[in-house]
Amino acid sequence: MIRLDMSKHFGSKIFTRNTISSFFKEIKDLKENKIVLDFKKIDFISRSCVDEYLKLKEKLKSKVFIEENLSEEVQSMFKIVRHQYKSLGLIYLRDSLRDEDYLTA
C-alpha cells in the first residue's frame, strides 16, 4: 500500500483535467496496487477534474483506490458529478462511494 498526499502533486486546488491525467500516468507505474489518496490539504476540485478522476479511476482496474480526508467542498463536487452521471445514465462501478451517494442524491 502507498499513501499519497494529493496536495504535493496538485497544490491545494485541482483545476485542470490535464493535471489529473498526468497524475494517473504516474500512479499507473507504481508497483503498489493499493493506493490511499489523502485529500486533506485539497480545498477545491473542479467539476471537470472530478469527472476526469472518476473516468480514469474506472479505467485503471489494476489498482485499488481509497480516498481519504475529503473536505466538505470536495465532497460536494463529487456528489454533483455523481448526480450528473445518474441523470445521464452513467454508472462507474469502481466509484466506491457510488451506492451510498446515489441513494441520497
Add this chain to the structure above:
Amino acid sequence: MVIKIILSESDDPIKHIEGCLDIIHRIENLYEKKENIALDFSEVSWILPCSALLLGGKIDEIKNQNIKINFISPTNEKVKKYLLDIGFPFGTQELGKTYHPINHFGSKDNVNEKVNKLFHTMEDKIPKQFGVTIQYLLAELTDNIEQHSHFTHSSIMAQFFPHKNYIDIGILDNGLSIPKVFEDNGIPFSEDFEAIEKAMAGVTTKKGDISRGFGLQSTKKIVRDLCDGELHIISRHGALIFEPNSFSKKYKFINNSLKGTLIYIRLKTPSKDLNIYPYLE
C-alpha cells in the same frame, strides 16, 4: 511605425474590445512585415482590464521575435500608474492590493500550477461571500483552453474594484477559436456568434463523451443567474454577451477578428454567501 492607441472612454467592454482588435490587426501587419513597432498610449485616458489583457497578450506573444517594440507612455498619470501596476504588457510578479496582474503562460507550462498561484495571490483580495465561485470559473475556463484551443500563448488577469463593487476576470488564448474548432469537427453554424452559442449550450467536440460540455453552460448560469454578472465571450468574428435579466446579445466584428478566444467576466460583489452547487445540477 507608430500605432496610435485610441480606446473608447466608456465602460462598455465591447467598444474597448473592438478598438483593441483594430490595434492588434495593425500590430500583426507590422509584425508580418518584420517592422519595428511603436505603440503610442499618450492619448489613452481610460483602459479596461480586457483591453490591457488583449493588447498585453499580443505584445507578449510577439516579443523576442527580432522586432523592436517601443512604448510611448500615457500622459494621463492614472492610466500610466495602472498599466505599470498591472505589469502591462509583459506581466509582473508584483501583486497589487486589488488585482492580480497580467500573467502570461504557454502550452508547455503547468496550467494547474499557474492557476493555483494566481488564486492564492487573489484569495485575500476577493470578498469572502464569493466562496468557491471564482475558483470554479477559473477552473472551467482554463481547462477549456487546455482541452480545446490548441493554444501556444495565454494571458490571465483579475481585478477587484472595491468602490464599484465588482470583480473583473479576463482569460485570453491565441488558440484556434471556438468557430474554427467547430468547423474542424464538422459542427454546422452560419455566424461565429452562433458557434459560441452552441458551445454555451453544451455542444462539445468530445464526441461520445456525454459527461462533457458542462463547463461553459455552468459558467453562464453562475455568472448571470447566481452573481448577477456579465459574461463576454469573443471568438474570431463573434461575440456573445450575457447580462442579468436579459436575452443574450450577439455581435459580429466585421472588419477584424480575434485569433483565439477572450472570456471576460464581471461579477458584482454579493450581499450574501454564494452557493454554486445548485447551479451545477
